Amino acid sequence: MSVRKSMTAIAIALAGWTAASVATAQRGFGMAGPLLAPSASSLASLEGQTMRDLSESQARERRQRLVDYEVARTAFEHDDYATARRLFQPMAESGSPLAQFFMGVMMDKALGVARDETVAMKWFRQSAESGLPQAQYVLGLAYLNGQDTKADPKQAARWLRKAAEQGLPHAELTLATLYDSGRGVPEDPKAAARWRAKAAAKGVY
DSSP states (O other): OOHHHHHHHOOBOOTTOOHHHHHHHTTOOGGGOSBOOOOHHHHHHHHOOOGGGSOHHHHHHHHHHHHHHHHHHHHHHTTOHHHHHHHHHHHHHTTOHHHHHHHHHHHHHTSSSOOOHHHHHHHHHHHHHTTOHHHHHHHHHHHHHTSSSOOOHHHHHHHHHHHHHTTOHHHHHHHHHHHHHTSSSOOOHHHHHHHHHHHHHTTOO
16 A cells, blocks of 8 residues: 555544444545544543542543533534534644644645645644644655655654554554655664554554
8 A cells, every 4th residue: 555545545543433434534534534533532641630630620621621522523523514613623722632633634624614734734733743643643644745745754754653653553554664665764674574563463554
């Protein structure tokens, strides 16, 4: 499978998504491909602290963010992009990497908004810098293919490695192809084989 084909033909991070929503996502998300974001449980893990670490008011705010995220994600799955954007945008502006990821997808694919690749890249970058592996993968592919940004194989390898180190199998496989070809990284067949094996262990070839 080519790197470019992988951008429009694979689904990653299927946690919390039904078969129907996967089929809906496979209509294509532009640069993002059918990138399926994690469930609300990932929001809590990205924020670091557990509920036990929070004050009563902080815990209440956390619970509300989780509810808002799930409502927004459900709206997105059902093509209600106006509701999704209304809920995701303030979360994204407040620093939620998952909401930033969804805003990037909507801007990239013109889902309920005019397409704006510059704004899409801004959201993907902010999400990636906050540690979301799906966003790191998208950013890596953008640099690899010169899509909505100048091609930069070294930056591509940097972001793909970050996603791969978090266990994202399609990032692991793409990183393996870079080591095979020496694109953005020194050619290294052993590293390529190691990353390919990691992806294969998760069913990605």
